[in-house]
Amino acid sequence: xxxxxxxxxxxxxxxxxxxxxxxxxKIDVKGLENIPEDSNYxxxxxxxxxxxxWLLITITDETLRFMVDKKLYNFKLxxxxxxxLGTVAVDTNTTDSAKNYNSIRTAVKLLKDGExxxxxxxxxxxxxxVNYKFKEGATAISKLSNTVIxxxxxxxxxxPFTKLEIVIGKPxxxxxxxxxxxxxxxxxxxxxxxLEPFDHSKVIQIEDTKQPKKLFKKKCS
Numbered sequence: 001x002x003x004x005x006x007x008x009x010x011x012x013x014x015x016x017x018x019x020x021x022x023x024x025x026k027i028d029v030k031g032l033e034n035i036p037e038d039s040n041y042x043x044x045x046x047x048x049x050x051x052x053x054w055l056l057i058t059i060t061d062e063t064l065r066f067m068v069d070k071k072l073y074n075f076k077l078x079x080x081x082x083x084x085l086g087t088v089a090v091d092t093n094t095t096d097s098a099k100n101y102n103s104i105r106t107a108v109k110l111l112k113d114g115e116x117x118x119x120x121x122x123x124x125x126x127x128x129x130v131n132y133k134f135k136e137g138a139t140a141i142s143k144l145s146n147t148v149i150x151x152x153x154x155x156x157x158x159x160p161f162t163k164l165e166i167v168i169g170k171p172x173x174x175x176x177x178x179x180x181x182x183x184x185x186x187x188x189x190x191x192x193x194x195l196e197p198f199d200h201s202k203v204i205q206i207e208d209t210k211q212p213k214k215l216f217k218k219k220c221s
Contacts, residue, residue: 005083006084024160025162030168031168034150034170042142044151045153046120046131066086066088067120088106104141107119107145108144121134122135128155143174148173149174151192152192152195153196155198169194
């Protein structure tokens with residue numbers, strides 16, 4: 001039997017996630033007012049830990065749909081769990097955008113239907129000592145769905161009973177920005193880096209060679 005998304009399942013887990021995060025961490029949120037209240041959006045930012053998703057679920061009242069690495073679907077229990085949560089699986093290791101066409105199409109449809117999504121453009125977790133080049137999926141999905149991106153930056157080691165900081169920026173509408181298409185991804189990454197509440201002077205920037213050369217040649221509808 002095909003496993004389907006259950007909003008009830010999500011909301012039940014959300015209660016446990018919030019209790020855990022508020023008990024284990026001291027959470028400091030800035031810019032929460034920048035999240036739109038009456039429209040859909042994409043939350044996009046840095047990715048320090050798998051618990052970043054729990055943090056976002058904790059600080060927002062909305063139901064969020066996450067784009068996740070398809071490797072989380074490799075085991076039956078993982079596939080059941082993440083499908084039940086309503087995630088969208090994407091292959092983060094391919095340079096062939098056609099292989100992710102169905103995932104992109106699903107994300108665009110969800111956004112057009114009014115859902116709120118979370119995308120981690122680095123497509124992997126890492127420490128605060130390094131940054132990974134953003135992949136272009138978030139900006140492309142934003143434009144295809146005519147949805148704003150709400151950027152955020154997270155700081156924290158996720159060691160129990162330590163502080164987690166998240167700064168949320170103002171929404172970005174790429175269709176209204178007067179920049180070249182080739183500059184959009186760099187604009188988003190720069191915006192997120194400026195929001196990250198830590199010193200970047202000693203952070204190592206890692207360029208990802210797995211960027212697709214051409215993204216989403218097919219029309220998503």
